[in-house]
Amino acid sequence: MPAQAVDHGWSRNVLVMQIEMRLHERQGRAVTNFADRLPPAHSDLAREALKDRYIFDFLGLAEDARERDIERALTQHITRFLLELGAGFAFVGRQYRLEVGGDEFFIDLLFYHLKLRCYVVVELKTTPFRPEYAGQLNFYLSAICGQVKAEDDRPSIGLLLCKENNRLVAEYALRGMAKPMGVAEYQLLREIPQPLTPDLPSIELIEAELASDALGAPNNSDQA
Secondary structure (H helix, E strand, O other), X not given: OXXXXXXXXXXXXXXXXXXXXXXXXXXXXXXXXXXXXXXXXXXXXXXXXOEOOEEOHHHOOOOOOOHHHHHHHHXXXXXXXXXXXXXXXEEEEEEEEEEEOOEEEEEEEEEEEOOOOEEEEEEEEEEEOOHHHXXXXXXXXXXXXXXXXXXXXXXXXXXXXXXXXXXXHHHHHHXXXXXXXXXXXXXXXXXXXXXXXXXXXXXXXXXXHHHHHHHXXXXXXXXX
């Protein structure tokens, strides 16, 4: 996490929040088919860009909130939403319209990832994961690649955010999908935090490591 703090330029408050929200336990934990659908280097980066689970407690919504209410609240709190998604995500639009064969379709949330250099289609479901959701997302990704993606963009990826996720069911469902995608849970209310485990570094220790790294960095004038 110290390296992430440096890479992303986190303030002390953001670093404290990420520790309290146990980012280290959620990063790269989504169920994905990236290893089978993306080149190795891109697959690893894409996997690390997704979490499981996502915490949207900043929305102030009850657990029975409707899908459209959650979408609307996420875009109203876009700064906090982007922080929870992680570094590199740029917001493109909500209910992004696609026209295919004369029919209209609307993507819940569309992003572009600056580091991965690809579009990220996010579908939000207020129910547990169902295999048919992966088929819907696969269609949206095909449409984005056919109508929106530029030649120098990398393959678009999808993220299904569901109220609950049976990981084995999700793994089976994603095996048959042609497009790269992941499945993760979200929660609207944060669980009461447990005491930090002894092996989790304190904020003071992380700051000390950052200061030590800065002092140990090579001085250009000394190398002249």
